[in-house]
Amino acid sequence: MTLWVLALGLPLAVALLLMVATLVSGPRAGALRDTVCRAAWLATLPAATLTLTGGDEVVRLDWLLLGVSAHLDEVARPLLALTVVLYAVALAFVPRSGARRGPVLSGFLLVCFAASVGVVAAADVVTFYLAFTVMSFTGYALVLHDRTAGARRAARIYMVMTVLGESAVLAAMALVTADGGLVLADAPAAVAASERRDLIVALLLVGFGVKAGTAPLHVWLPLAHSAAPTPASAVLSGVMVKAGLVGWLRFLPLGQDASPGWGTTFVLLALLGGFLAVVAGLLQDNPKVILAYSTISQMGFLAVLVGVALAEPGLAHACVLAAVVYAVHHGVTKASLFLGVQVWSSERVPRWTTTTVLAVAGLSLAGAPFTSGYVAKYGAKEAVGDATFPAAGGAALADVLPWFGLGSTLLLARCAVVLWRRERKGEHSAPVRDGVWAASAVVAVVPVAWLAQRLDPPQAVPGWLSPGTLWAQSWPVLLGVALALAAARLARRRELDDSPLAHPRGDVVPPGDVVAVEERAALAVGRALRRAAARLGSVTGRVRTALAATPSPLPALSAVQARLGLWEASGAVLLFLAAAGLLLALTGGSSP
Amino acid sequence: MTRLELLLALGCAVLVVGLVAHLLARDLVRRVVALNVASAGVMIVLLVLATRGTEPDPVAQALVLTGIVIMAAITGLALALVRRVEAPEDEEAP
C-alpha cells in the first residue's frame, strides 16, 4: 500500500518542489532547481519497484477523491513497465539538453508520469478518469512548453480536441458507471449488457480515438509532436498515445457478445489512418513529424487488433495480449527513435554509433527478424488468426498487416534521408544517458521476447530460425528498402530537382493535413456560439427596453389627482358617497 | 306619512341643503354659514326624536344643546381662520 502512495506521491512531490523553486526567484533557488531537475528521473524508481514486486490484489485508498483503487493485472503490469522506462529515460534527457526552462519541463513530465501510472493501473472508473484528465491537461503544458507561435497553435488545437475528447470520455464514463461498471473488471460486461451499448461504444471510439490518433481525430498529433521538446514528444508518442488504447481495452465489450458492426468500423478507420498517414508522412521534411505520422500508422495497426477483438469474441483475449506486447514494443522503439533525433542533432556522440542504434531501432519498428518488432508483429498476426475483413471483399486481415510493415519502412527511410542531411552541432555530452539510450534501443528485443514468452498460451512466440516466419516477416522490409532506393535514384534526376514531390519541404501537405479544415470548422462553431449568445443578449435587452418603455400611468394619475383635489370636486364626491349609502339603506336595507 | 316622519324628512332636507350649499359655495364665509344650516338640520332631527314619547326625552334635548355649543365653537374657529386666509385662491390643492 505504501509502495503505491510512494509511486504516485514522490513524482508529484518533486514536481511541486520544482514549481515552488521556479516561482521563488534568486540564485539559491536556481541551484536547487538544477540539481533537482538532474535527479528527477530517480522519482520513477518507486514505480519501477512496484512493477516488479507489486502483487496483483486490488489496492484501495478510500480517502482520496471518491475512493481510489488500483490493480496490476496482465494488461497493466507490462504497460506500467513501459511507462517507467520511458519516463525515466525522457527525464534523464531533459537536463543539459538545451531545452529552455528545463526544471518546468521536468515538473510537468513528473506530473504526467504520475497520471500515466494512474491511467494504466486504475481499477475503477473515477481513478481512470482522474488520471486520464490530468494527463491530457499536463500534455497541453508539455506541447506549449517552448511558447513559440507554432507551439501556441499546436497547443490550442490540442486543447480543443482534448476538451472534445474529454467530454465524450466523461459521458461514456457516466453511462458505464450508471450501468454498474464502476469497477473496471466488470465494465466490459456492464457495457455489453446496457441498452445504450451503441452510444457508449461510439463515445469510447471518439473519446479515446482523439488520444489514440484514429483517422479523422489524429490532426493534433503531428503538430504536437513537432512543437513539444523532444523528451516530451518521446513520452507523448511512447506512453500518452497508449492511454487511448488502454481506455479501449478496459471499457470496450471485448470478449463479450460479438459486435461485428463496430469491429469493422474500427478496422476500417485503422486501415484508413494507417495508410494515409504513410502517404502524408512521406511528404514531410521534419523528422519528428515523420515519426509522428509513423505513430499514427502504428496506432492504426493496434486499432485493427482492437477491431478484431470486438468482432470475434473468441480471438479477443489473444488480440488484447498481442496489442499489449505490440504497444510495449512500439513504445520503446518509437521513444528511442525520437530521442535518437535529439542525440543525432545535439549530442556529442560519434556518428557511426548513433547511425547503428537508429538503424536497429528503425528495423525493429519495421519488424525485421531478430528485433522486438519481429516478435510483436508475429504475435499480432497469429492473434488475428483467420479473421476476415468483410467490407474489403473478405480479404484475411492476416495478410493485410504486413503492408503496415512496408509503410513504416518507407517512412523510416524517408526519416533517415532527412536526418542524414541535417547537420550535427554536438555541444552537449552526457555519456551515461546516451549509453542507456543506445542500450535500450538495441536490447529492446529481449524484454519484449520475455514478455511474449510469459503470455505464451494465447500469445504466439515466433521460432527464431524457422525459414517460413523469417521470410514472412522480412519481405515487407526488403521490398520497402528496394522501393526507397529506387525513389532516391529517381529523385536525383535533374528535371525532378524542384518538383515538390521529389524533394518535399512539407508544404504540399502541411503537418496535420486535414487540420486546416477542422480548424476552420471549430472557429466557425465558436463564432456561431458567440453570435447566438450575443443575439440572445440583444433579444432579452429588447424585451426589457420594450417593457420599460410602456407608458407609466403616473402622469395621468397625478392629473386626475389635481382635478380631484379641488374643493368642489372632493365635496361632490363626498355628497355622492353619502347619497349612495342612503340609497343602499333604503333599497337593500331589508335584505338579510 | 305621520307628523313624525314628515318632520324627520324636513330635518334631513335642511341638512342636505346646508351640505350642498356648503360644498358649492366659493366664498368662505358663505361656507361657514351653510355649515351652520346643515348643523341645524341635524339638530331638528334630534329634536323630533325627542318628541316621540309622551313627555319630551331629556337625553335627546341634552344632545341638541351640546351639538349647538360645539357648532358655535367650530364656527368661531372657522371665522378666525377665514380672516387669516388672505386670498381665497391659496387654499386650492397645488
Next chain:
Amino acid sequence: MSALLLPALVLGPLAAGAVAAVVPRERGRVRAAVGLTTAALTALACAVVVGGVATAPGHEVRVALAGWEPPLGIVLRADAASAALLVLTTLVGVAVSVTVAVRDDAGGGPAFWPLWLGLWAALHGVYVTQDLFNAYVLLELVTVGAVSLVALGKGRSAGPALRYLFVAVVGSLLFLLAIALVYAEAGTLDMSAAAGRVAPGPLLTAALALTLVGMGAKMALFPLHSWLPVAHPAAPAAVSAVLSALVVKAALVVLWRFWVALAPAAGGAAHVLAVASGVAGSAAVLWGGLMALRQRRLKRIVAYSTVTQVGYLALVLPLMAPGGEAARAAWSGGLLLVVAHGLAKAAMFLAAGVLTAAYGSDHLEDLRGAMRHRPWVVAALGVAGVSLAGLPPTLGFAAKWQLLAAGVESGQWWWVAALLAGGLLTVGYTAVVLRAVSAPADAGEQAPEPPPAAVPTVQAAVPLALAVAAVVLSVLAGGLAGLVADTAPRGLA
C-alpha cells in the same frame, strides 16, 4: 387602582393644557416644562392602565363616571384594543413632546403646548369611551385641537387648516346623524347596550353607511383623501407627526368600534358596506403608493404614505366580516398595524422635520448629501420605511402576516393582492427617498451639497428611537397580538 386612572388619563392632560394656557406666552420654557411633566405622568398612568388591562380577568377595565350606569351615565372601558392605542399614543406623545421641548419652532411656537395637551386628552377619551355621543364630542375636540395646531404652521397653513376643518366637521355631522338614527332605534347611546337592541333595517344600514362615509372623510379614506396631502405637510414637523400617527387613528377607532358593535346585527347590508370599504381601501393603497412615487417633496411623500396605510386599515372591515378565526386574525392584525404605522409614520415625519430644518426645504433635490451629514436621521427614515412596508424584523411584518392570514383564511384574494402590492409600493417610495438622500458621487459636479444648519442631537435621535421601537416592539408582537386576539369582539356575522 387602574379603574381610577381611566378618567385621570382623559382629564389629566386637559387640566395640564389649561395650566399651560394660563402660563404667559413669553415664558415658553415653563410651558415646555408643564408639557414634559404631563407627558411623563401620562406615560406612567398609561403603563398602569395597560398593566391593569393585561392582568384583568376579561382583559378590560371598566368604570362608570360618577357611578351613573348607562343609559344615563357615561362608561369608560379600556380593553385590549385601547391598551394598544394607549401604548402607541404614549410613545408618540412623549417623542413629540421631547422634540418640541428641545426645539420649539418644531411645534410652531408657544401656543403648541395647550392645544397639544388638549388634543392628547381628547385622544385618550376617544380610545376609552363606550358612549356614542361622547365619542362625537371627543372627536370634535380632537378636530378643533388638530386644526388649530395645523394653523400654527409657518407660511400659508391657514388655508389647509380651514379645509381640514370643513371636511372634518362635515364628517362629524354625518356621524351625528348616524348617532341620532341609532338612538332613535335603540333608545340608548352606549355602544354595547345598543348592539342588542338594533334590528336589521333601513335605519341601521343608513347609520352604518353614514358613519362609514363620515369617518372615511375624517380619516382621509381614498376618494375623500385630497385634504390630507395638503394639510399634513403644511403643519409644523411635530404636528404632522401627531396628525398622521394619532389623529387619523381616532376616527378609525370610532369607526371600528361602531362597526364591531352594530354591523353583526345589520346582516347582508353590512357585508356590502364592508366590501365597499375594502374596495376603497385597496384603491387607496394603490393610489397613495403611485402618487407617493410621483412626489418630489419629502413631506408630501410621507403624507401620501399615510393615505396608503389608511387604505390598509380600511381593509380590516371586510377581512373581519366572515367572522371566526379570520376575524380574530384581522382584528389583531389591524391593531398591530395601527401601532406599527403610528410609530413608523411619526418617525418618518419627525425625521423629515429634522431634514427640513437642517436643509431649509424638503425638496428631494435639496436634501442630497443628507446621508453623509445626517446618517442617523436617514437610518430612521429607512427603518421606518421598512416597517411601513411590513418587512421582517419589524412590527409591521407581524401585522401584515396577521392580515394576510385573515385574507387567505377567508379566501378574499383581492385584499391579499392589495396588501402585497402595497408593500412593494411602500418599498418603492422609500427607495426613492433613500436614493435622493444619498447623493450619487458622480453627480458631484452639480451644486455642491449645502452645509446643513445645526440641529440639536436629541431632535435627530428621537426619530431613530421611534423607528427602533417599531423593530423592538415586534418581539412583543406575540404578547400584544395574543392579548388582542382573544378579546376580539364576539358575534361577528
Next chain:
Amino acid sequence: MNPDAQVHESVLPVVMLLTSLVPGLVIFFLREDQVRLRTTLNMAGAVAKVALVAVLVPLVVAGQVQRAAFPWLPGVELVLTADTFSLFFAALSSLLWLVTTVYAIGYLEGAPHRSRFFGFFSLCVTATVGIALAGNLLTFLFFYEMLTLVTYPLVAHRGTRAALDGARTYLAYTLGGGVLVLLGVVWLTVLVGPVEFTAGGAAAVAELAAERPGTATAIGLVLLAGLGVKAAIFPLHRWLPVAMVAPAPVSALLHAVAVVKAGVYGIVRVVHDVFGLRVFADLGLLHVLAVAAGVTIVYGSLRALTQDDLKKRLAYSTVSQLSYVTLGAALLSPVATAGALTHIFHQGIMKITLFFCAGLFAEVLGLSKVSQLAGVARRMPLTAIAFTVAAFGMIGLPPLAGFVSKWPLALGGLDAGEPWVLAVLLTSTLLNAAYFLPVIHTLWVRPPEEGARWVTEPHRVRSIEAPASLLVPALITAALTLACGVFAGWDYSPWQIARIIAEGSYP
C-alpha cells in the same frame, strides 16, 4: 434532518446568530477612524462563529439536533434548529465569512463609510446563518427578507449612479421574490399550520397535496418562483449580473455564498423537507423545476461567453452553476441529491476564489476586462494560480472540488431516468471550458501588450504581488477547492456530509 435524531432544546443556535449580530450592531456606532476596534470585533465574531460550527458538527452528525424556539404570534413561532443540513450551510457561510472579512478589511483600506459597510456586512451574515438555522418556513421567510434589506446598502455601497441603479434593480427583483415567498408561506401556514422542516417532507403537507392537489401545486409554484429569484433561475436572474457594481468582497460573499445560496438552499428545503420529493414529483412540479434549471444552466453558460467584463462573466457563470444545485435537487435519486448538496459547498468556495482573484486584478493592476489580462500571470503568478485552480474546478476537472459534485449529478441524472440531464451537464461543461480556458490562456500564455500600464511600472513594487490580506484569502479558498476535491473521502468532508443529508430525504 435525519429522522432518528434526538432533539435537544439548547441556546447554541441563538448564540451562533449573536456572534455576528452583536458585532454588527456595535460596529454601526463606531467612528470611521476606530479601525483596530472594528477589525478585532469583526474577526472575533467570525472566528467565534467558525469555532461554534466546529463544535456543533460532530455533535449533529452523531444525531443530536439543537433546537431553540420563540413564540411570535398566536399559533406561530420562530424556530432555530441546527440539524445536519443547516449546519452544512452554516459552516459554508461562517467559513467564507471569516475569509471574506480578512479580504474586505484589506480591500477597503482607507475607503469611506467602512463602519456602515462592516455593520451591514455582519448583519448580512446573521441573516444567512439565520436562513441556514431556520427550523420552519416562517423563520426561513423572516431571515430571507432580512437578507434582502441588509444586502441592498452593500450593493449600493459605492454610491455612484451605476451602483444605485444596480441596487435598485437588485431590490426590485429580490423583494418581488420575497413577496411571493411571503404569500406562499402564509397560504401554507393558514391551510396546514406552522410547517417544520422534517426529512422526507412534512406529513401535513403530504395530506394537503393528497386532498387538494390544485392548491398544493399553486403553493409550490409560488414558493418556487419566489425562491427562484434569489436562486437566479432563468427569467428571474437579471439582477445578478447587474449587482456586479458592488465592491469585490460584497460580490464575492453575496454572489458566491450569502444571497444566491439562500435561494437555492430554500428550494432544496421546500422540495425536500416541506413537500418531500415523492409528493413534489406527484404534483408534477419536480419536472418543471428540473427543466427550468436545465435551461438556466445552458443559458448562463452561453451568456458568459460574450462577456468581456470579468465580473460579469463570473456572474453569468454563477447563474449557470447555481442551477446545477436546483437540477440535482429536482432529480429523484439520492446520488443526485448528494451531488446537489455538495455543489452548494464546492461552488461557494470555487466561485469566491474567482471573485477574490477578480478583485485582486482590479485592485492591484486596475484591470477588470478579460482582454486586458494578457500576460498578467507574469506579474501576479500566485493570483493566476488561484484563478486557474478555481477555473479548472468550475469546469469540473477531477482532482478538484467541481468534479466531486458534477460527477454524482451526472450519475444521478441517469439513475433518475433523465438522460437529458447528462446532455445538459456536458454542454455546460463544454461551454464552461469555452469561457474559462481562454481567460487562463490569456493569463498564462499571451505576452502582455506593450502599452499595458502595469508593464511599464517598476516590476517588484512589494515583496509579494499583492497585499497579504487580499492574497491569502484567495490562496486559502483555492487550497480548499483542491482539498475538498482530493480529500472528498474524509469523514467530515462536504461530500460525505452531503451523502448523510441526502439519505435523510429518501425515507
